[in-house]
Amino acid sequence: MQSPADFAGRRVTVAGLGVSGVPAARALAGLGARVTVVNSSDGERERAQAAELEELGATVRLGDGDTLPEGTELVVTTPGWKPASPLFAAAGKAGVEVWGDVELAWRLRGPDSAPWLAVTGTNGKTTTVRMLASILQAAGLRTAAVGNIGVPLVDVVLGEGQPDGASYDVLAVELSSYQLHWAPSVRAHSAAVLNLAPDHLDWHGSMAAYAADKGRIYEGNTVACVYNAADPATEELVRAADVEEGCRAIGFTLGTPGPSQVGVVEGILVDRAFVENRQQQAQELAEVSDVTPAAPHNIANALAAAALAxxxxxxxxxxxxxLRAFHPDAHRIQHIADLGNVRYVDDSKATNTHAAEASLAAYEHIVWIAGGLAKGATFDELVQKSAARLRGVVLIGADRALIREALARHAPDVPVVDLDRTDTGAMSEAVREASRLAEPGDTVLLAPACASMDMFVNYNKRGEAFADAVGELTARDH
Structure with missing residues (x-):
């Protein structure tokens, strides 16, 4: 923890604008730091952001993200900048520390600041953090879902955006692997790693480095390290963490929980971790039906949120x-419509194979709409695990051939429609083809297992295109 006065006159370089860079630069300028912002791109949006910051006294260099400004004493980076960036190499050579925006927020906390309940994982972070915030609010606590979820932590710790200026009791904090990489000092009250699967390896360099950055969330925990009993890699991260004395490892499982676990027994979410006699007692927390939607991976999210609470x-x-009050954000296994006894579900947020596997496991008979930018992923394991559920597959996007080849190897009898187009209008054709393949009782599921940028601005726009295409269908089409 540092005094805000420590930043007065300090030469700080902020790497990147965007969602977290602008608040960091604004906060530092407000503390009297001599702020220079560097940003590789130089577009209309960046120029508008630069104008705002220059009015506060910051210097902004657009189109130059590689050069370390002379005299820099500290670099604060936004999450997207890779560790191998030339700017950071220059900082290391000059002996200049590099913090992320989360590290800056942690350092700026006041002496009576709210403790953090932190969540990371390859998939499910946002849903779990929002569930956790809903539970904390139901307990009468003043809280907010913050961090990678879109609310900059710097703004939160400096008291901006709070309706009445009152302090929070506790924060539900989503942290990405990018943010954790640059946050060596963060120490949560309790934290959870939901799952681990290959993702962002181009940024981290290896799966081991990616896992190590995720595992940072457990460092210094004081009460509980929550891990996924079905994912041994998350438990290994707990074992490797240096925690406060008395901090406990708490597992969550979709099966019957053992001592120091939360789990499910006959449709009931139960706690055998935070009860007086966990060897012999269990506490009912909620029913599976209290979780919306009650897909297996969403039940796991609910258990992790419950454990942290x-x-x-x-x-x-x-x-x-x-949990009853919580409703997931759009494009996360979102039920769109029932037409001709066929369910249409939008899980555009399933941008990698791990997320798509969880989504496919939630339904018995599926016409799967998949494809996009694979980001280096392979699809054999996903197809092998899901083949028995597939009624048919409709492929879209730049890397659809990778999925088609996996289907040919592991599900050769499943009908496949390969749409040779990557324009945004392809989604309407994809939904029509999926509708043609579907039988009564089936689910048409958009779970692309790929990123969206080959066809859409983001996964939200992809999901909206799916919902619009479903809206174009009529009962006659079935």
């Missing part, structure tokens, strides 16, 4: 009430 002392009734 219970670690903070939240009563069982608040877990139930918070």
């Amino acid at each position: 219970r670690a903070f002392g939240v009563a069982p009734a608040a877990v139930r009430d918070g």
Whole structure:
């Protein structure tokens, strides 16, 4: 923890604009730092952001992200900048520290600041953090879902955006692997790693480096390290962490929980971790039906959120009430419509194979719409695990051939429609083809297992295109 006065007159370079760079630069300028912002791109949006920051006294260099400004004493980076960037190499050579925006927020906390309940993982972070915030609110606590979820932590710790200026009791914090890489000092009250699967390896360099950055979330935990009992890699991260004395490892499982776990028994979410006699007792928290949607991976998210809330002392009734009150964001296994006894579900957020596997596991008979930018992924394991559920597949996007080849190897009898187009209008044709393949009782599922940028601005736009295409269908089409 540092005094805001420590930044007065300090020469700080902020690497990148965007969602987190602008708040960091604004905060540092407000503390009296001599701020220079460097940003590789130089577009209309960046110029508007630069004008705002220059009015606050910052210097902004657009189109130059490689050169370390002379006299820099500290670099604060936004999450997207790779560790191998020339700017950071120059900082290392000059002996200049590099912090992320989360590290800056942590250092700027006041002495009575709210503790953090932190969540990371390859998939499910945002949903789990929002569930956790809903549970904490149901317990009467003043909280917010912040961090990688879109609310900059710098703004939160400096008190911006709070309706009445009152302080928070606790924060539900989503942290990405990028943010954790640059946040060596963060110490959460309790934290969870939901799952680990290959992702962002171009940024981290290897799966081992990616996992190590995820594992940073457990460092210094004081009460609980929550891990996924079905994912041994998450438990290994707990074992490797240096935590405060008395901090406990708490597992979550979709099966019957053992001592120091939360899990599911006959449709009931139960706690055998935060009860007086965990060897012989279990506490009912909620029913599976209290979770929307009640897909297996979403039940796992709910259990992780419940474990973190219970670690903070939240009563069982608040877990139930918070889960009942929670509704997931759009494009996350979102039910769009039922037409001709066929369900249409938008999981455009399933941008990697791990997320798509969880989504496919939630339904019995599926016409799968998949494809986009593979980001180096392979699809054999996903297809092998899901083949028995597939009624048919419609492929779109630049890297659809990779999925088609995996289907040919592991599900050769499943009908495949390969749409040789990457324009945004392809989604309408994809939905029509999926509708043709579907039988009563089936689910048409958009779970692309790929990124969207070959065809759409982001996964939100892809999901909206799917919903619009479903809206174009009529009962006659079935």
